[in-house]
Amino acid sequence: MTGAGPVLLLGGTGEARAVAALLVDAEIPVVSSLAGRVSQPRLPVGEVRVGGFGGPQGLAEWVHEHDSPVVVDATHPFAQTISRNAVRAAGLAGVPLVAVRRPAWEPGPADRWTVVDDIAAAAATVAERGGRVLLTTGRQDVGAFAAVDTAWFLVRVVDPPTADLPPHHRILRSRGPYDLESERALLRDDAIDLVVTKNSGGELTRAKLIAAAERGLEVVMVRRPPTPEADHEVSDPDEVMGVVQQILTGRRSDAR
Ligand code: NAP
Numbered sequence: 354m355t356g357a358g359p360v361l362l363l364g365g366t367g368e369a370r371a372v373a374a375l376l377v378d379a380e381i382p383v384v385s386s387l388a389g390r391v392s393q394p395r396l397p398v399g400e401v402r403v404g405g406f407g408g409p410q411g412l413a414e415w416v417h418e419h420d421s422p423v424v425v426d427a428t429h430p431f432a433q434t435i436s437r438n439a440v441r442a443a444g445l446a447g448v449p450l451v452a453v454r455r456p457a458w459e460p461g462p463a464d465r466w467t468v469v470d471d472i473a474a475a476a477a478t479v480a481e482r483g484g485r486v487l488l489t490t491g492r493q494d495v496g497a498f499a500a501v502d503t504a505w506f507l508v509r510v511v512d513p514p515t516a517d518l519p520p521h522h523r524i525l526r527s528r529g530p531y532d533l534e535s536e537r538a539l540l541r542d543d544a545i546d547l548v549v550t551k552n553s554g555g556e557l558t559r560a561k562l563i564a565a566a567e568r569g570l571e572v573v574m575v576r577r578p579p580t581p582e583a584d585h586e587v588s589d590p591d592e593v594m595g596v597v598q599q600i601l602t603g604r605r606s607d608a609r
Contacts, residue, residue, distance in 0.1 A: 356422030365388055372590045384399070385399060425451045430580070431578060456588055465571045466572045476498045505521040509526075510525070511528045547573065552577050
């Protein structure tokens with residue numbers, strides 16, 4: 354392997370699209386990879402492939418076949434499997450892994466968070482509280498709330514869920530980013546008592562937390578799963594560029 358191929362960028366997030374744009378601007382070849390969960394994904398600039406690799410072995414094979422010099426994991430903080438696979442695959446393929454580890458949200462003095470370990474615990478908390486709930490955990494996690502009949506849910510999703518749904522709900526199809534004005538209006542107009550979210554971090558979906566705090570609402574916050582250790586960990590797209598450029602420069606001088 355000479356590493357003359359494209360950077361493999363595991364995406365599905367705003368950061369990944371930002372990294373793709375920076376790489377394309379710098380004329381560094383890149384292939385963005387999407388899982389294919391969303392029917393009409395926001396596409397990054399540059400080349401895109403869609404669908405799973407078939408586990409870490411398949412991912413390592415892709416890297417090998419395409420002669421990629423580096424893998425960048427810019428997937429969502431709750432996309433645990435692909436991040437674990439990326440660590441294993443980079444090891445198998447013998448290339449460095451750069452991971453964008455977006456900082457988690459931290460509560461401020463005005464926040465009323467109940468932090469829970471996972472979606473099942475979030476559902477148990479909601480079942481106890483009852484009331485009118487804004488559920489923002491994403492399509493794949495809605496099923497965990499199917500048995501909660503003590504609350505009404507406003508289920509905000511990009512694509513319609515396929516899992517069983519709680520008996521009392523309305524689906525709201527929309528896609529971030531959300532601004533503070535529209536989040537305030539949503540909480541007010543639907544008389545929301547409780548917000549449920551994963552601790553995704555980042556600015557694109559943070560406004561709901563500010564709007565909830567303003568109304569004194571409780572937020573059930575699902576804790577981040579642990580992330581596996583990558584060779585290089587950075588917190589934003591600009592830092593990715595610095596590390597990737599260093600890796601590529603190092604490779605070129607090694608090849609001389
Ligand atoms: P996951 O549970 O970590 O991954 C499940 C499987 O999906 C992986 O083993 C892999 O299949 C495939 N996969 C995931 N991301 C991929 C990618 N970028 N390119 C190619 N294959 C991928 O992932 P998830 O939580 O379902 O999330 C799927 C995608 O949606 C991720 O790319 C993530 O960035 C994005 N996303 C997730 C969330 C969330 O809350 N989980 C929120 C926003 C966006 P193989 O093993 O066959 O390779």
